[in-house]
Amino acid sequence: MQFFVDNFDLLKDAFLQTLSLSLLAGLLALVLGTLLAAMRVSPIAPLRWLATFYVETFRNTPLTVVFFFMIFGLPQIDFVIDFFTGAVLSVGLYTAAFVCEALRSGINAVAAGQVEAARAVGLTFGQTLREIVLPQAFRTVVPPLGNVWIAMVKNTSIAAGFSVTELSAVLPRLVNADAGDLTLVLVGVVAGYLIITLPSAFAVHRLERRVAILR
Amino acid sequence: MTRPNGEPLVRLSGVNKWFGELHVLQDIELSIDRGEVVVVIGPSGSGKSTLCRTINRLEPIDSGDITIDGKRLPEEGKDLARLRSDVGMVFQSFNLFAHKTILENVTLGPIKVRGQSKADAEKRARELLERVGVSAQADKYPAQLSGGQQQRVAIARALAMDPKVMLFDEPTSALDPEMINEVLDVMTALARDGMTMVVVTHEMGFARRAANRVVFMDGGRIVETAEPENFFTNPQSERAQDFLSKILNH
Numbered sequence: 001m002q003f004f005v006d007n008f009d010l011l012k013d014a015f016l017q018t019l020s021l022s023l024l025a026g027l028l029a030l031v032l033g034t035l036l037a038a039m040r041v042s043p044i045a046p047l048r049w050l051a052t053f054y055v056e057t058f059r060n061t062p063l064t065v066v067f068f069f070m071i072f073g074l075p076q077i078d079f080v081i082d083f084f085t086g087a088v089l090s091v092g093l094y095t096a097a098f099v100c101e102a103l104r105s106g107i108n109a110v111a112a113g114q115v116e117a118a119r120a121v122g123l124t125f126g127q128t129l130r131e132i133v134l135p136q137a138f139r140t141v142v143p144p145l146g147n148v149w150i151a152m153v154k155n156t157s158i159a160a161g162f163s164v165t166e167l168s169a170v171l172p173r174l175v176n177a178d179a180g181d182l183t184l185v186l187v188g189v190v191a192g193y194l195i196i197t198l199p200s201a202f203a204v205h206r207l208e209r210r211v212a213i214l215r
Numbered sequence: 216m217t218r219p220n221g222e223p224l225v226r227l228s229g230v231n232k233w234f235g236e237l238h239v240l241q242d243i244e245l246s247i248d249r250g251e252v253v254v255v256i257g258p259s260g261s262g263k264s265t266l267c268r269t270i271n272r273l274e275p276i277d278s279g280d281i282t283i284d285g286k287r288l289p290e291e292g293k294d295l296a297r298l299r300s301d302v303g304m305v306f307q308s309f310n311l312f313a314h315k316t317i318l319e320n321v322t323l324g325p326i327k328v329r330g331q332s333k334a335d336a337e338k339r340a341r342e343l344l345e346r347v348g349v350s351a352q353a354d355k356y357p358a359q360l361s362g363g364q365q366q367r368v369a370i371a372r373a374l375a376m377d378p379k380v381m382l383f384d385e386p387t388s389a390l391d392p393e394m395i396n397e398v399l400d401v402m403t404a405l406a407r408d409g410m411t412m413v414v415v416t417h418e419m420g421f422a423r424r425a426a427n428r429v430v431f432m433d434g435g436r437i438v439e440t441a442e443p444e445n446f447f448t449n450p451q452s453e454r455a456q457d458f459l460s461k462i463l464n465h
């Protein structure tokens with residue numbers, strides 16, 4: 001127990017690091033993912049191709065490889081970023097592809113008739129997207145977006161391998177502890193993740209009920 | 216009823232459209248005067264909806280010309296959006312915005328497209344909802360309304376843009392029979408007030424009451440054009456006779 005207490009600060013720092021990494025990457029993924037989804041349904045073909053290329057690239061690349069590129073690849077072309085920024089970019093850019101796909105399925109679920117009605121009223125493509133399609137798409141995709149978020153929080157652990165002080169990175173620093181202590185710390189790490197993901201799952205559930213559209 | 220005089224508000228000339236191999240609109244010639252009410256009738260698949268939808272370019276055409284108030288329909292973009300706002304459209308399936316209240320459904324266009332203030336748009340929207348008889352539902356969501364009420368809201372939504380012409384694509388065919396008349400009454404009143412209307416419908420009562428002309432389509436062509444009474448009692452073309460005998464004996 002003493003061992004756990006001694007290392008509590010380390011655990012706490014790692015927890016906060018994970019939390020801020022998740023929040024920043026999540027924000028990046030949400031903004032970029034929305035933009036990509038808008039591009040994927042846009043009437044302008046090159047925008048659609050670009051977004052499709054992006055999504056397919058990131059969806060089919062392991063996150064570890066994305067990390068590898070950010071942390072070791074970019075410095076090769078004289079583009080050095082610190083580890084934390086690299087981690088935010090890696091996780092954010094990667095997750096954006098999944099946000100885009102979740103949103104796109106939501107967009108496709110918005111009745112085509114409403115889109116026609118919006119166009120018939122004289123709304124432009126952008127206005128139709130902002131006023132009619134996206135607000136409804138976001139509502140239908142609250143559950144899948146929640147899953148993307150939780151997967152992303154767990155994915156931040158990959159940052160550990162690239163030495164960002166992150167919850168999982170605490171573990172190797174504690175190897176010279178005895179088995180009982182280690183178990184305790186492991187439990188602490190798991191608890192750290194759960195502190196982020198469980199309330200998220202709960203919030204998603206609540207949100208889902210609040211925003212459900214009457215049909 | 217006689218045709219009101221004046222220059223044509225809507226003119227289609229030499230309009231052709233294909234869906235792949237299917238020639239849905241064939242050499243369509245049609246001009247519609249200001250204040251005129253034209254009912255489009257014809258068998259399923261004859262191209263009535265497509266015709267309606269080309270008039271605000273929800274469907275682009277392959278050849279020919281469509282003008283509204285003397286102006287050719289612009290290509291996709293801001294100009295087209297502006298033109299569409301002058302052409303009201305009412306769909307068979309209402310297509311109200313599910314996440315917005317009835318009031319918001321009606322004010323959205325005036326605020327976003329016309330740049331009206333929220334207060335002005337709401338004032339006008341309430342007047343229109345009153346006019347179509349659903350003012351009590353202003354704060355509800357579409358799903359809370361009956362089909363007939365939703366369709367009347369859809370009409371109010373289109374009217375809120377002060378359109379030059381209104382297109383109706385089978386506005387009552389998704390409705391329960393007891394709700395059909397409440398919608399037709401609103402449309403009849405609109406026609407009386409001088410609105411220019413193109414109405415795809417099989418409601419002969421409405422055609423007789425409110426239309427200046429009936430346009431009969433079959434196989435992508437306009438086969439016959441006549442005054443309603445003449446059309447229903449004395450159709451000239453064989454195909455119209457055949458079609459009418461089917462719907463009358465139904």
Ligand SMILES: Nc1ncnc2c1ncn2[C@@H]1O[C@H](COP(=O)(O)OP(=O)(O)OP(=O)(O)O)[C@@H](O)[C@H]1O
Nearest residue numbers: 234235237239257258259260261262263264265266
């Ligand atoms: N988007 C489309 N792509 C391909 N074919 C289409 C499309 N829309 C309509 N069609 C076809 O074009 C023809 C005319 O369709 P349209 O909807 O204009 O007929 P309609 O007269 O309105 O029929 P209904 O009375 O059934 O509504 C039909 O054969 C239809 O299957």
Ligand SMILES: [Mg+2]
Nearest residue numbers: 263264265385
């Ligand atoms: Mg039709």
